[in-house]
Amino acid sequence: MKMDRKPHLIKKLADVKRQRVDESIVPGSEEATEVEHLLVEPKSEHVSVDGVLCFGKENIEKHLKMEDFSCAFDYGWKISCGGLDSIHGLGGDDLKLEVLDGLLDEVDEVDDIHAAHDLSGACEDFLLDIEFPEKFSELDCGPQEGSNLHNSSSESHSPGFSGSSNSAGGISELSIATIQESNSNNGVLGKMVSCDLHHTFRSRCGCQAPVMDTIRPTIKHVQDVVESDDDEKPLINYILSNKKVKCSVKVSKGGTLLRQKRLRKPTRRYIEEFSRNSTSAKNKRFKVRSEEEHPQVPSESRQRRGRPKKIMPKPELESDCELSASESEDECKGTKKSKTACDRRKHQRMWTLEEVIKLVDGIAEYGVGRWTDIKRLLFASSAYRTPVDLRDKWRNLLRSSSAHKHNRREVETNLKHAVRSLPKPVVCRIRELATIHPYPKVRGPKISSVDYVPSSKQSTTTKGAPVYSHGRNLRRKKCS
DNA sequence: TTTAGGG
DNA sequence: CCCTAAA
Incomplete structure (x- = not known):
């Protein structure tokens, strides 16, 4: 299914590109530079979330429009396409790869591009992100694949994808920052660039990444959607919560580049507690009590910190499963990132x-x-x-x-x-x-002689x- | 492994 | 609450 569309889309893009490139790219060399930077510096997943979240249906229109813009930045586009294709071994890659190679020669950041190309390698670190696109592609991207590149939902499960999503996220993130500049410098172009960048992101992770303005409403939308079916998975909640924060940050900062450090993927337990707290701080006490009534449950929670002891002796209850799950997650992915994230004090229990x-x-x-x-x-x-x-x-x-x-x-x-x-x-x-x-x-006092x-x-x-x-x-x- | 002590 | 050193 993706195979069919890919070539088609690409071709289409190529056409559009021919038309647009001259108009958009040529005038401003700045954009190109910026894009290069973007390509060079993939950062933080928070953008990826943005992009993912943007997949709201209300944005279809915008997406379509953006598709036109997408060619403004053929660099990013091609690269992303190449990367994806090569990874997934999709058909019609020769051409693109060729182009890609050409680009590689032209562009300085060969390494980075290669990195993008070699997603499987790049993504190892970003396994954490894989779930974002996955979830959202399923959630939001599904209905409108027709109008999009949609090389994602089905493919997103491939291991390489996470890498792409990440780097794409970095791009889109930076793109946001870039957009600001671009807008100030040369309004229209900036916008186009931004669109294109987002498009790039989108094409890479298979989700739509509309321009900033569209993000906010969309997020809201997604939020609603997600909240409606709570069962979907705590992860989503987390994403949303995170999203909120990020959005606010962005707004507050007025578009200045903000690079958030990668957060460690929250454990389910964390998610749970987070949602609890947010819902009602009052219940906290009650919760503690209730948990006291089932002391066996949290027993595992403590073991972790002191010494490894026996990891997950045996899952007894659901929460135990949760813990073990989070544990395993921590072990898998936390190895590298756990250090950065300070997850100290994760479990506090009020003393009754x-x-x-x-x-x-x-x-x-x-x-x-x-x-x-x-x-x-x-x-x-x-x-x-x-x-x-x-x-x-x-x-x-x-x-x-x-x-x-x-x-x-x-x-x-x-x-x-x-x-x-x-x-x-x-x-x-x-x-x-x-x-x-x-x-x-x-x-x-250090009075040793208290007697005195x-x-x-x-x-x-x-x-x-x-x-x-x-x-x-x-x-x-x-x-x- | 347990305690003490510091952060 | 967490971490480390000492016992």
């Missing part, structure tokens, strides 16, 4: 009052420092609380309680706002424990007051 109380009880019973014991005995049910978490929480509790002591008024004012605050009895207990089981750390002047500082440092009797807990901070 019950938990805090439990923790305090545990500490009261076992003492400070025996976190594993406390965990094992009191938090066995909540697998997501590691001993370290308990310790951290305790630390925080101490801090807050001491803060209470220091300037109560201030704290109280905060209490009004912060729902965080613990009930007084709990605070009292904490403080009590603090004195009984001093946490080795926060001690005011204990009272003076003791009041202020609360738990800082070293209680010496608890052998185990008596950890001297390095008294330098």
